[in-house]
Amino acid sequence: MPPTDAVPLSDFDAATAVSRGEGGGLTAVLDPGWDVGSGVLNGGYLLSVAARAAVLESPHPHPVALSASYLRVTGPGRTTLTVTPGPAGRTLAHAQVTLGDPAGPTLAVQATTATLGEDAPVFSSPMPEVPPVERCLPADAGADLAGHPVPVVGLRERVETRLDPATAGWAAGQPLGEPVMRAWVRLTGGREPDPLALVLFADVLPPTSWAIGQYGWAPTVQLQVLIRALPAPGWCLVEARASEVAGGWLDEDYRIWDCTGRLVAQSRQLARAPR
Amino acid sequence: MPPTDAVPLSDFDAATAVSRGEGGGLTAVLDPGWDVGSGVLNGGYLLSVAARAAVLESPHPHPVALSASYLRVTGPGRTTLTVTPGPAGRTLAHAQVTLGDPAGPTLAVQATTATLGEDAPVFSSPMPEVPPVERCLPADAGADLAGHPVPVVGLRERVETRLDPATAGWAAGQPLGEPVMRAWVRLTGGREPDPLALVLFADVLPPTSWAIGQYGWAPTVQLQVLIRALPAPGWCLVEARASEVAGGWLDEDYRIWDCTGRLVAQSRQLARAPR
Numbered sequence: 001m002p003p004t005d006a007v008p009l010s011d012f013d014a015a016t017a018v019s020r021g022e023g024g025g026l027t028a029v030l031d032p033g034w035d036v037g038s039g040v041l042n043g044g045y046l047l048s049v050a051a052r053a054a055v056l057e058s059p060h061p062h063p064v065a066l067s068a069s070y071l072r073v074t075g076p077g078r079t080t081l082t083v084t085p086g087p088a089g090r091t092l093a094h095a096q097v098t099l100g101d102p103a104g105p106t107l108a109v110q111a112t113t114a115t116l117g118e119d120a121p122v123f124s125s126p127m128p129e130v131p132p133v134e135r136c137l138p139a140d141a142g143a144d145l146a147g148h149p150v151p152v153v154g155l156r157e158r159v160e161t162r163l164d165p166a167t168a169g170w171a172a173g174q175p176l177g178e179p180v181m182r183a184w185v186r187l188t189g190g191r192e193p194d195p196l197a198l199v200l201f202a203d204v205l206p207p208t209s210w211a212i213g214q215y216g217w218a219p220t221v222q223l224q225v226l227i228r229a230l231p232a233p234g235w236c237l238v239e240a241r242a243s244e245v246a247g248g249w250l251d252e253d254y255r256i257w258d259c260t261g262r263l264v265a266q267s268r269q270l271a272r273a274p275r
Numbered sequence: 276m277p278p279t280d281a282v283p284l285s286d287f288d289a290a291t292a293v294s295r296g297e298g299g300g301l302t303a304v305l306d307p308g309w310d311v312g313s314g315v316l317n318g319g320y321l322l323s324v325a326a327r328a329a330v331l332e333s334p335h336p337h338p339v340a341l342s343a344s345y346l347r348v349t350g351p352g353r354t355t356l357t358v359t360p361g362p363a364g365r366t367l368a369h370a371q372v373t374l375g376d377p378a379g380p381t382l383a384v385q386a387t388t389a390t391l392g393e394d395a396p397v398f399s400s401p402m403p404e405v406p407p408v409e410r411c412l413p414a415d416a417g418a419d420l421a422g423h424p425v426p427v428v429g430l431r432e433r434v435e436t437r438l439d440p441a442t443a444g445w446a447a448g449q450p451l452g453e454p455v456m457r458a459w460v461r462l463t464g465g466r467e468p469d470p471l472a473l474v475l476f477a478d479v480l481p482p483t484s485w486a487i488g489q490y491g492w493a494p495t496v497q498l499q500v501l502i503r504a505l506p507a508p509g510w511c512l513v514e515a516r517a518s519e520v521a522g523g524w525l526d527e528d529y530r531i532w533d534c535t536g537r538l539v540a541q542s543r544q545l546a547r548a549p550r
């Protein structure tokens with residue numbers, strides 16, 4: 001009889017798998033399908049691979065704070081992961097995680113892991129008012145969004161994305177005065193959210209500068225992700241907002257709620273603004 | 276004749292000075308006067324020392340993104356600083372900065388430096404409406420704040436703090452329903468703000484949980500600071516807000532504007548919530 005645990009890995013779990021070699025070193029094979037165009041891998045995808053390595057070497061199961069410096073392009077294919085443990089205790093553990101290729105480190109991550117529980121929050125920011133999923137706009141790769149086809153990039157094929165119509169004007173060439181976007185997201189194939197998926201969702205939308213009509217790629221320089229709670233199964237709502245676009249720089253501030261309305265993650269990145 | 280550049284260093288510049296030893300190593304002597312009580316040094320103060328070391332070893336003059344993991348208590352007195360340069364180019368440079376004592380690293384920082392210019396922003400979040408400085412409440416050490424003396428901690432003696440009365444109810448035992456605080460701040464002695472002072476200001480207020488009546492110390496676990504523009508001389512407005520207090524954790528989200536109303540810095544930290 002086949003073993004009962006032989007459930008095939010979801011796309012996300014397969015693409016973020018970290019394995020230990022014979023010498024004890026960690027490696028991952030980065031999947032070219034998690035790109036945002038031009039073969040560039042999504043920053044949240046790369047960070048979720050680093051988070052998996054951090055958890056693998058930690059006494060705690062959940063990433064709660066990750067700060068990543070995107071040093072160089074991390075391309076698809078084999079990458080080595082180096083985890084340098086820091087102080088660890090009953091509440092939390094620190095570590096440094098580095099992704100690298102033969103030319104040196106490409107992504108440096110400070111990771112704090114802990115054990116998230118079921119505590120009801122003392123205070124939690126309420127979810128903004130957004131139409132239900134079925135009244136939002138599909139932004140899957142190739143979808144027709146108000147007459148404009150969504151670019152076929154791997155990320156959009158692997159994360160189902162439903163844009164809040166109130167912040168989707170940019171897609172029809174009618175940008176807002178404010179750099180904000182909201183969308184419901186979930187992994188394709190029914191894989192439910194967990195802290196690793198939230199790390200992915202923390203960089204999952206197009207640059208918020210698109211919302212004010214500044215299109216183009218906005219490469220991440222430094223990204224911090226905080227995971228605040230274990231998400232309930234179902235869709236998550238992502239709100240991304242820039243506080244300032246100036247001098248060739250852009251910030252992206254994310255808040256993520258699960259379908260019960262609980263704030264489950266936050267992130268902020270500094271990126272280069274599209275020209 | 277004495278040299279004309281023999282202006283005495285401000286308290287802040289003296290307390291964050293980084294010097295190079297004969298062997299090339301960097302050290303700082305941390306000033307016990309920049310504490311938040313019980314001899315614990317303020318996290319923003321420690322990070323501004325690390326930022327100074329990053330700039331010293333960079334081709335660029337300004338810290339623009341810093342992410343710090345507070346690994347162990349960094350006590351007053353001599354600390355060693357190790358700067359490991361990463362990729363550097365015309366736009367930005369990456370480095371890792373570590374503060375340490377003989378027992379090992381105490382603070383690990385990923386630092387990105389760049390050259391901030393005078394560009395007018397494409398988009399910038401407006402400053403919230405706050406009364407002018409002279410109508411806000413002095414929260415200097417020992418001051419009487421609505422009948423409650425402000426704890427005498429070094430930080431409050433070195434940073435002049437004027438609380439927005441709308442968010443100062445906690446000081447009179449009347450906490451708000453929302454964990455938010457706003458205050459005008461400046462360094463004592465007339466030292467004007469610059470990017471290093473903004474790093475200090477990014478962790479300068481009491482824990483936002485005080486605003487909802489949860490008093491006590493909230494030790495920082497991981498802090499990210501983004502410096503977005505060169506601040507104009509004068510007071511800066513700091514707004515600190517928690518999005519979630521749950522499971523023994525707290526986030527603190529800062530936005531900082533200069534006196535012209537320009538957003539000049541942002542930060543977010545994950546901290547342990549007061550019990």
